[in-house]
Amino acid sequence: MGKELSDKITELFNSGMTHQEIGNIVGKPRRTVMRLCNKLGLKRTKSEAAALKIKSPIDKPEIVDFIKENRHSMSLEEIAVKFGSSISSVQRLCNKHDIELDKEKYREEQSKKMIAAWTDEKKAIASEKSRLLVTGELRQKLSLGTKKLWEQDKYRSVQAIKRSEQSWSISSIQSQLYEMLDDLGVKYYREHDDKPNDSETVIGPYNFDCVVPVSEKVLLIECQGDYWHSISKAVIKDEQKKSYINNNFSNYELKYLWEHEFRCRDRVFETLKYWLGITQVEICDFSFCDVNIVQINTKTANKLLDKYHYLSGCGRGGIIYGAFYNGNLIAVCSFSSLIRQNLPYDRKTSRELSRFCVHPKFQKKNFGSWFISRALKKLPINIKTVISYCDTTFNHDGALYKACNFVEDGEVRPDYWYVDENKWVMHKKTLYSHAMKMGVKETEFAEEYGYERVYGSKKIRYIYLR
Template identity: 50%
Template sequence: MPVDTKDIVNYYNDGHAIKECAIRFGLHPETIRVRLRKAGIKDARHRTNPLPPELIEYYKSGHSISKCSRKFGVSPSKISKELKSLGVKRSKPQNLEISSNRTRELWKSDEYRSKVIKNNTWNNERRKRASDKIKEKWKDKEYKAAISQSMIDKWSDDEFKSQMLSKFRNSEYVDRMRHISIEKWKDDEYRSRMINIFLECRSDPEYRQKMADTWKNPDLRKLLSEKAIRKWQDPEFKQLMSEIMTVVWQDQNRRQRMGQIISELWNDDGYRNKLITILSDRAVELWKDPEYRQKMTKIIRDRWQDDEFRKKMIGIINQNAKVSNIQKILYSILDDLNIKYYREYESDDDKCSDPECQIGPHLFDCMIPRNDKPDLLIECQGDYWHNLDHKITNDKSKSTYIERYYSDTYEIKYLWEHEFLNHNKIVEVIKYWLGIHTTDMIDFKLGDVEIRECPAKDYKILLSKYHYLPNAGRGGISYGAYVDDILIATCIFSPLVRQNITIKDFSRDQIRELSRLCIHPQYQKKNFATWFISRCIKRLDRKFKCVISYCDTTFNHDGAVYKAANFIHDKDVAPDYWYAHESGWIMHKRTLYRHAKSLKLTEAEFADKHGYRKVYGKKKLRFVYERQ
């Protein structure tokens, strides 16, 4: 039969405890609390029946709450809460104070404390039963919400809050709890259980959001930051944490788990960008402090004077080496020219950088041995990174080291990123440095050529070395010509770039532009280009009915290859500008624009900085091929 809330309220107002109400009506205690809260009774202070004045006087005279309860027939919980709400304090009887002092003195004895704990009926079995019971209760959302609200109500009481904070911040209490925590953490089972609880919480989106909202409180962050700073100024605490973390990180399972967690977090673009911004801003602010800067400089200098540390760091530098795209282009050009050289490898290549590139504490991008001259060291300089102050300082340090100690052994040269964008410049510069005046041609038969789809990682290197537009632009459908699995030519068909391009009645989806045709200079052969284009077009999907291409007469392209492949010259395109360097090397305007944009410069700023001037070229020829 349903229980009327009014009956519960009346019974509770008569002075009965929550537990007594639960037994009386056969309901869970938390259900009783929820019903009372809905009726407007949050705690005993909201009861309609006040305590008798005689009870209050009896309590003031020094009697305990339990004695008051037995004498007047009112539940202890009601008496406690009513007295608290009225601000009534009991005078301590002398015998109670004596007993309290005696117990406090006894508890200071390790022997007594150990004996009490050992004889305590709160054994592991009972503790486990209670723990399981509480866990089961917490699965009930209504119960969880009620307990949570109860704690919120308690902590909103300034007197309660003040009492608890006073207790928690008491130095004796803090030391005692710290000792207990340390002893607990030494227990492998406890430590493992707490780590698992933490990991489970971290995987709960609701918990993570709640913690994120909590950490948005600037007062909380400031308080915890100040506490952490004070703790870490304690040498004993620092030593303790060092020992704990050393032990913890020796656990391979934990290392693997934490590595996985960190990896998952770092793969989150939002988290990664936010963290990088926070750390970067924090580092900038710290570095503005002269005292901090001087302190860090001294620490770093002292570390590098340790021979063991220097050796270790050089090994780490080699292990974490990263090879840039322009380095890869340089190595590929040297391979094409059949030049012996030593190079740097990435840590992912499962191969250490050649020791010939490690000179003293410095690792160089490339070393080329020469017979009649000092060996050649080549450094590939990114336009952005190597114009940063710390990189400029590092580059000067490398150069000074070679000039001071190895001027008779090595000569150092630099190749800048923007120089790789000049058609054929890097190839010719390397030939000049090495005294190479001719290039051997490689003979092959058309029957030896395999045509297949060409991945970007293959054709990008070829274009970067030998095409006046050293990138694939819009990309598209790419084919490669391979001899003995070596890429010797590439053909790329891209979507139309201009909306207003029209050819007869063909729709834009039926047209593709032959945007890149590049053949390795050592594999030039009569009719090879025409043969290659024709076979690539045959491989295109039949939905493409028309192919167009452009020849820039500025670069001496007259379209002979396209004519031989049955393309028809249908119109001329007005002249456009390009860029010429003061040394004579040229760069396409689109190449210069893209590179300037990547450096956050305008076209004009980049051209002025690196000595390029705008030159208007000649007309372009458009060729059209209609598929049958």
């Protein structure tokens, strides 16, 4: 850098000009001016730099009047060059003084300028440089270098913290996955909402929803939203992610859990057990006296129902009771308002036992009937009749209701369900809701994900009189 240039930059800097404005005058890019200023020891605090953006040297009455008169005949670039300023400074000045600009005209001018500059000759030169530079050998070196870098625990930890600070959040199906792994007592690494992600979830340039060490291999689990991961952009990224793992980490195995799979009763839970080599879940030995039954809201109930009930969620809601052991929700019983098929029962004094679910680790003998009996006693005194349905499609024989003094009250005609090629069942309402969420028809969703409509067996209606 010559003395004449350094003196000029120093003079302009001290006069209060921004880096962009200095660059326009001396014919240098803004970043080059920034580096030269740093080299000369010319620095500003953040507050000083912000003040310069607010109070620009071109913020003068005569210049403002000139822009008002010529804003349609001259482009922003021409105005900026005339006053030795930057285009952004002119834009800020116009915004400050409510000067309307033809932004579409400016964008069109800039677009034409860029297209004209990017000639066929320049394209050919850039393509040739890229071909000579990015060779197969270079790609291999970069891949090996990146792999070694990401194998360093310190680097992985730093990247995990950086990425967790971004505005990402874990999905509802991720939360269900983590809770199921907790229920299975499995050690795993995960992403978080309220603190930095576990560093083990960062592998190379990618983040993974869940990492589970299993004997001699590492299981990578990705929760795939049906809509988002069907978009072409996301599909390409998923393929790149998969190729990176397959090509660089032979001891890592990538697995996928799809959103619609979480809507099939026990499907994800049983899949996890298969992947992890777990043959059975140990039943917790507990005393019924240590169980606390209280009324809960829908959000709390769904934490259990979304994971382990074949219909998922509370549906129509209503009066919901939860059974807690050591502060953990282990069972849910929901009494909803009657639907049309339950009539002629009085809707004001009747309820339907619409959801009942017990955590797999707490399915102790007689606990189900014990919990329902106590939940029935807690119902408001105006509820005189409780109705429930036993679906024989799922091998339910009504023994649980009989143990709670329910009486058989008739049959309901069979309804249809959806079954995939692996014989996993999805309720028709669940599939319909999911299809509506994705903006497609029920039949289109079923065809896309390989579900076939089949008719189930009869339902038996039971009634309980208080």
